[in-house]
Amino acid sequence: MDVRLEEFDVVIVGAGGAGLAAAVHTGMAKLKTAVISEVFPTRSHTVSAQGGINAALANMDEDYWIWHMYDTVKGSDYIGDQDAIEFFTKNAPKAIIELEHWGMPFSRTEKGQVYQRAFGGQTRNFGESIAHRACAVADRSGHALLHTLFERTLRPDIAPYVSYYSEYYALKLMMDENNKPMGVVAWDMVNGGIHIFFAYAVIFATGGNTRNFRTNTNAHVNTGIGWTLCAKAGIPIKDPEFVQFHPTGIYGVGNLITEGVRGEGGYLINANGERFMKKYAPHVLDLASRDVVSRGMATEIREGRGVGPKKDHLLLKLDHLGKDFIMDKLPGIWELAYKFVGVDCTKDPIPVQPTAHYHMGGIPTNVKGEVVVWEGDKEVPIPGLYAAGECACPSLHGANRLGCNSLLDLVITGKEAGNNAAKYILEEKPVFPNPPEDYVADKYAKDVIDKLNELFDGPEGSVKMDEIWEDLRDTMQHNMSVFRIEEGLKEQMKIIDGYFEKFKNVGLTDKSKVFNTELVEYFDLESLLYVSKLETAAALNRTESRGAHYRDDYPERDDENWLKHTVAYLKEDGSVELDYKPVRMKPLTAPTFPPKKRVY
Ligand SMILES: Cc1cc2nc3c(=O)[nH]c(=O)nc-3n(C[C@H](O)[C@H](O)[C@H](O)COP(=O)(O)OP(=O)(O)OC[C@H]3O[C@@H](n4cnc5c(N)ncnc54)[C@H](O)[C@@H]3O)c2cc1C
Numbered sequence: 001m002d003v004r005l006e007e008f009d010v011v012i013v014g015a016g017g018a019g020l021a022a023a024v025h026t027g028m029a030k031l032k033t034a035v036i037s038e039v040f041p042t043r044s045h046t047v048s049a050q051g052g053i054n055a056a057l058a059n060m061d062e063d064y065w066i067w068h069m070y071d072t073v074k075g076s077d078y079i080g081d082q083d084a085i086e087f088f089t090k091n092a093p094k095a096i097i098e099l100e101h102w103g104m105p106f107s108r109t110e111k112g113q114v115y116q117r118a119f120g121g122q123t124r125n126f127g128e129s130i131a132h133r134a135c136a137v138a139d140r141s142g143h144a145l146l147h148t149l150f151e152r153t154l155r156p157d158i159a160p161y162v163s164y165y166s167e168y169y170a171l172k173l174m175m176d177e178n179n180k181p182m183g184v185v186a187w188d189m190v191n192g193g194i195h196i197f198f199a200y201a202v203i204f205a206t207g208g209n210t211r212n213f214r215t216n217t218n219a220h221v222n223t224g225i226g227w228t229l230c231a232k233a234g235i236p237i238k239d240p241e242f243v244q245f246h247p248t249g250i251y252g253v254g255n256l257i258t259e260g261v262r263g264e265g266g267y268l269i270n271a272n273g274e275r276f277m278k279k280y281a282p283h284v285l286d287l288a289s290r291d292v293v294s295r296g297m298a299t300e301i302r303e304g305r306g307v308g309p310k311k312d313h314l315l316l317k318l319d320h321l322g323k324d325f326i327m328d329k330l331p332g333i334w335e336l337a338y339k340f341v342g343v344d345c346t347k348d349p350i351p352v353q354p355t356a357h358y359h360m361g362g363i364p365t366n367v368k369g370e371v372v373v374w375e376g377d378k379e380v381p382i383p384g385l386y387a388a389g390e391c392a393c394p395s396l397h398g399a400n401r402l403g404c405n406s407l408l409d410l411v412i413t414g415k416e417a418g419n420n421a422a423k424y425i426l427e428e429k430p431v432f433p434n435p436p437e438d439y440v441a442d443k444y445a446k447d448v449i450d451k452l453n454e455l456f457d458g459p460e461g462s463v464k465m466d467e468i469w470e471d472l473r474d475t476m477q478h479n480m481s482v483f484r485i486e487e488g489l490k491e492q493m494k495i496i497d498g499y500f501e502k503f504k505n506v507g508l509t510d511k512s513k514v515f516n517t518e519l520v521e522y523f524d525l526e527s528l529l530y531v532s533k534l535e536t537a538a539a540l541n542r543t544e545s546r547g548a549h550y551r552d553d554y555p556e557r558d559d560e561n562w563l564k565h566t567v568a569y570l571k572e573d574g575s576v577e578l579d580y581k582p583v584r585m586k587p588l589t590a591p592t593f594p595p596k597k598r599v600y
Contacts, residue, residue, distance in 0.1 A: 001449050002193030003441045008034045008163075010421050011184050011197040013170045013226065014205030016044030017142070017407060018389025020149035021414025022203050022369075022421070027158035029422035034197050036165040036186050038221045038520070041150050045207055045219040046410070049142025050258035050332060051119060052134030053099075053407035055092035059113040060132035065089045067124055068133060070593055072405060075121045075289045076360075076398020077547035077557065078595040079239070079565065081584035084395045087367045088405075088412055090588075095411045096135050104148040107136050107329075117329075118263035119403040121289035121600070130287055134404040139258055139332040145407060168195060169520055173202060173229040174444045176433055181385045184229075185445045187452070189520065192513025194452070196445055200430045201421040204230065204363055204371075204387040205414065210243065212528040213356035214477035215254040217246060223524040224531040226391035230363045231530060231570035235371060235382070236579070238393040239361030240531075240568050241538035244401055244548050245482050247293040249355020251313040253340050256357065257333055257350055259403040262286040264329055266318035268297065269349065270305040276314075281600035288600035291400040291548045294354040298482040301353075308351065315349035322346075354482050360401050360548065361538075362393035364567065369394075369417030374567065377582055384430060386421050388413035395565070395584070399547020455519065461507025465518075465525055468499050468506070472525075476532055480539060485552045489540040496533050500574060503529060530570060537576035538566045559595050 010026045012019045015037035026033040037044065056063040068089040073080055100106060100114065107115035114135045122131040137144035153162045165186070172185040174196075183198040209224025210216040227237050247268070248257040262268075267286045270276045280296035281288030288296075297314050306312050318326065318333075323346040326334055337343045337350045364372050369388050370381035389410035396409050424430065432439065441449065479492035503526065510518040544558035545551050564580040571577055585592050 001452060003196065003445070003449070004193065005196045005198065005441060006034070008032045008197055008199040009425050010034070010201045010203065011036065011199040012203045012205060013184055014044070014207060014389070014391070015041035015164065015166070016205060016207050016389060016410070017046035017145055017149060018410040018414040019044070019203070019205035020146065020153060021411050022205060022388055022418035023162050024149060024152045024158060025415055025418025026422055027153055027161040029426065030161055031422055031425060033162045034165055034199070035162060036168040036170060036184065036197065038167065038169055038189070040166045041164060042146055044146065045222055046142045046146045048219070048256070049145070049407055050139040050256065051260035051263065052117060052136035052141045052404045053096065053145065053411070054119070054122065054133045054402070054404040055096040055135055055408065056089070056133060057093050057096060057114060057116060057135065059109060060116045061124065063124060063131055063133060065092065066590055067126060067131065068092065068122070069587070069590060070126050071122055072396065072402055073593045074598060075400055075402040077400055077598060078398065078559070078563065079546060079583050080398030081395035082587040082592060083584050084367050086587040086590050088396050088408060091412055092408050095408065099145065099148060099411065102148050102152050104144050105137055107138055117260055118287060120259050120262070120287050120293065121402040123284070130284060134260065134263065136260065139260055139330045142407065165195070169523065170206070170225055170229060171448050171523065172445065173233045175233050178433060180383055180430070182432060182444065185448045187519070189515055192516070194441065194445060194449060196441055198439055200425050201384045201386065203369070203417045203421055204391055205389045206391045208359050208390040209528065209531050210356035210359065211524070212472055212476050212532045214473040215249055215252070215353065216356040217249055217254055217256040223527045224391070225523070225527050226363060226387065227534070228527040228530045230371070230387070231534065234569070235373060236364065236567040236569045237361060237534050238364040238395070239538070239566050240534040241542055241566060242360035242399045242548050243356060243480065243535060244290055244358040244360060245294040245354040246290055246357035247297055247354055248316055248352040249357070250336065250340050251351035251353050254355045255336050255340055256355070257316060257336065257352060259290070261316060261318055261330060261333055264325070265321050266316055268352070269315050269317055270300045271307045271311065272305060276300050276305070284600045289400055289402060291550070292600055294482050295550060297354050313351050313353040316352045317349040318345055319347055319349070358401055358406065359390060360393070360397040360399060362391050363387040365392045365394045365413070367394050367416060368420045369413050370420060374581060383428070384424060386417035388417040399549060455508050455522065456511055456513070459507050460509045461505050463502045463505040465506050465521055468502055469525055472499060472528065472532060480536055483550055483552050484539055486540070489536055492536045493540060496529060496536060499529055533576055534568045534570065538568050538578060541578050542566065563595065
């Protein structure tokens with residue numbers, strides 16, 4: 001096995017919005033930074049974000065961060081930490097202005113200000129009327145954001161410090177004897193061979209992980225490797241049961257139709273042509289938060305009012321907005337609907353269904369991007385370890401994320417992780433505890449090298465990976481969907497254990513070391529099995545309904561017993577151990593928003 005070793009100050013795993021935001025700041029601090037990514041940075045999934053990024057800029061109508069904060073707390077179904085939510089919503093306008101100064105080409109109002117659109121769950125004056133808070137670049141906001149950040153890392157004062165390793169697959173987080181990170185072991189996908197990145201600080205920014213569901217909006221690379229590598233290193237995953245189903249994935253394929261369509265005046269109809277959201281959210285209709293709209297849709301389908309031969313989806317109508325408006329504000333949506341289902345949405349409605357989209361939980365962090373573990377109920381940062389973006393959980397989104405709060409999350413957590421990693425290295429001057437000659441591949445990457453040798457030299461295996469992949473997606477879609485119930489969740493736990501047994505008999509049929517996609521799929525599948533197990537175990541234990549986690553057998557929210565975060569540990573024998581930690585109800589300066597019934 002070809003093995004290379006390199007030393008950096010910081011290694012960032014993931015080159016999406018979060019990873020690049022972090023790289024901008026470690027680069028500005030002149031720290032030698034490696035950014036490793038399974039794909040070229042601008043192919044990361046942030047590129048597909050459509051609708052926008054929230055900030056109370058008040059460009060369209062009166063707005064304040066405290067209104068944004070209230071909406072986010074309510075959207076989280078009161079399980080988001082209120083100090084974190086204040087931090088993000090208060091800092092949002094500054095983050096947008098910084099992006100604008102860096103050249104992000106926002107759509108403009110007639111006055112030349114950043115254009116802002118309505119989005120689900122975003123209101124003015126604590127629920128009184130709909131807010132226009134999502135700062136948009138037509139329906140290509142993520143594309144513009146990712147390119148702006150990437151360009152920033154190419155500036156002459158930053159570029160010399162940031163080295164990109166595209167098409168490298170992270171396989172292990174190395175921790176030293178004192179439980180501090182020492183770097184990352186990766187597979188060089190193009191040339192074959194192991195690459196060990198030693199570093200004083202590691203930042204995970206590996207994005208989402210809903211590829212374990214049959215219909216999902218995620219890219220192939222979003223397989224939860226950040227969760228898996230941290231969980232294997234003993235770090236718990238926070239709130240893994242909260243998987244967001246976006247109301248409007250294109251029927252059968254899953255590609256996302258942004259909530260921005262409803263923000264601009266589109267609406268959902270059932271087989272009777274009825275605008276059914278008036279039953280489920282009488283005040284804001286289609287602009288309720290995502291969990292509410294997805295449940296409304298799933299109820300319509302369950303009660304026989306779905307459309308199509310199988311009555312298993314609904315329709316999103318936007319033709320009434322007019323062709324000129326659609327082509328100006330939603331051109332990417334027109335293209336997606338036309339290319340994927342042959343619908344010209346200036347004339348006909350788009351077939352849609354709730355689709356696995358986003359993960360509210362993740363690697364536990366504080367708002368500085370530091371990964372935390374717990375001593376009793378006290379959060380304790382792990383020096384040198386950070387996480388940002390969708391793979392992380394600073395408790396901004398709680399049980400349900402509001403649309404356009406994720407780009408906000410990644411811009412701020414990326415910056416915080418980058419800055420705090422820099423501060424740690426420059427101020428605390430960490431050293432590795434052993435002499436340099438001790439840092440050899442044999443010691444820190446032996447398990448990875450042995451595993452790879454076993455795969456390359458071993459049998460082709462009696463089980464085909466596809467069997468597990470396909471089945472996993474169907475069963476997760478069935479048992480861990482918008483509606484969940486004890487029998488289904490118990491069954492899913494058994495099914496996942498069965499997949500792990502089968503996985504032992506999976507081998508590689510392709511033994512080549514150069515761009516071996518079968519090898520990548522092997523580790524993707526292993527990761528998604530762990531992710532599925534963490535999610536399902538936590539969902540089975542939470543006997544209430546909150547946000548995206550809806551239990552048919554426990555349909556009410558139960559604040560007395562369940563106003564708490566899950567922390568899920570992956571044990572060495574593959575089992576999951578669950579613990580619970582308090583929600584921080586006290587904001588930094590604002591008054592607490594106490595739990596109320598969520599009505600939209
Ligand atoms: C279609 C769509 C539309 C959306 N629209 C919006 C929106 O309008 N507003 C909003 O706020 N949010 C939106 N979201 C959510 C938001 O876009 C994502 O949550 C966010 O972009 C995730 O960014 P990230 O940097 O955390 O991860 P990503 O951009 O997904 O990047 C992950 C990175 O990790 C790397 N990686 C993964 N695994 C490995 C591995 N094993 N080894 C090495 N590297 C690895 C990948 O190569 C990639 O570089 C949307 C999401 C989707 C799917």
